[in-house]
Amino acid sequence: MNREATDLAGVRHIAFDSLGSTNAEALVRARTGERGPLWITAAQQEIGRGRRGKEWASPVGNLYSSLLLTDPAPQAIAAQLSFVAALALHDAVADRAPHLGPLLTVKWPNDVLLGGAKIAGILIEAESGPPFAAVIGMGVNCASHPADTPYPATDLRTAGANVMPEMLLRALAAAMQARLAQWDRGQGFAAIRSAWLKRAAGLGQDIRVRLPEREFSGVFDGLDEQGRLLVRSEDGTTAVTAGEVFGFGQA
Numbered sequence: 323m324n325r326e327a328t329d330l331a332g333v334r335h336i337a338f339d340s341l342g343s344t345n346a347e348a349l350v351r352a353r354t355g356e357r358g359p360l361w362i363t364a365a366q367q368e369i370g371r372g373r374r375g376k377e378w379a380s381p382v383g384n385l386y387s388s389l390l391l392t393d394p395a396p397q398a399i400a401a402q403l404s405f406v407a408a409l410a411l412h413d414a415v416a417d418r419a420p421h422l423g424p425l426l427t428v429k430w431p432n433d434v435l436l437g438g439a440k441i442a443g444i445l446i447e448a449e450s451g452p453p454f455a456a457v458i459g460m461g462v463n464c465a466s467h468p469a470d471t472p473y474p475a476t477d478l479r480t481a482g483a484n485v486m487p488e489m490l491l492r493a494l495a496a497a498m499q500a501r502l503a504q505w506d507r508g509q510g511f512a513a514i515r516s517a518w519l520k521r522a523a524g525l526g527q528d529i530r531v532r533l534p535e536r537e538f539s540g541v542f543d544g545l546d547e548q549g550r551l552l553v554r555s556e557d558g559t560t561a562v563t564a565g566e567v568f569g570f571g572q573a
């Protein structure tokens with residue numbers, strides 16, 4: 323469990339050889355009074371966390387990073403950080419593997435796809451505080467991807483790009499800084515929303531949405547000003563706050 327403290331685009335960074343989860347480490351630090359911004363990374367995770375309580379397979383060779391932010395914005399709009407992070411991941415991968423840029427898309431609420439297959443995931447967790455703290459966990463499949471996912475997945479190596487996690491992290495730290503500045507604690511969400519929509523998978527296409535209580539189909543019509551997914555069906559337009567999207571052959 324070696325640790326190494328460095329600086330990443332002007333932000334403190336602690337790199338571990340191995341951790342249970344970089345998100346868990348960042349949350350414990352927030353709870354015990356550590357203030358962000360702080361990057362926590364690990365070469366591998368023993369119990370990497372995915373969304374909806376799923377495991378995130380975390381062997382050596384991929385990127386596992388969490389950015390701890392203290393009081394990044396009013397708690398009610400902190401979910402917007404998932405769009406900020408998706409754009410930063412998109413920017414960073416396109417920076418390190420420019421030939422793959424045209425194949426990269428973002429998928430609501432917070433995945434990055436390469437050729438329609440998932441290449442990166444985001445898990446945002448928070449400590450209500452005070453002070454309110456948000457942990458933005460980001461995993462990128464650089465060298466490998468799990469074979470047993472219920473959705474298509476891929477990795478940069480399979481796509482023909484040899485990108486070391488450390489190099490991708492540098493690009494990600496710079497991109498996060500730029501996108502957080504653009505977001506401006508929520509004041510700039512309109513610009514983030516429009517940049518996200520330009521990169522969105524399946525805009526204008528039929529999708530299927532799974533809500534906790536039901537499933538329905540419709541046309542992916544965009545995002546509202548709060549980042550809710552707009553789905554048009556015979557019943558009118560539904561604004562979805564939390565759910566799972568599938569269809570158009572994507573994850």
Ligand SMILES: O=C(O)CCCC[C@@H]1SC[C@@H]2NC(=O)N[C@@H]21
Pocket residue numbers: 342343344345346367369370371372373374376378385386387388433442443444445459460461462
């Ligand atoms: O299910 C998803 O798509 C979200 C995956 C998030 C994985 C990252 S890897 C770094 C950070 N630490 C974790 O335990 N999870 C996130």
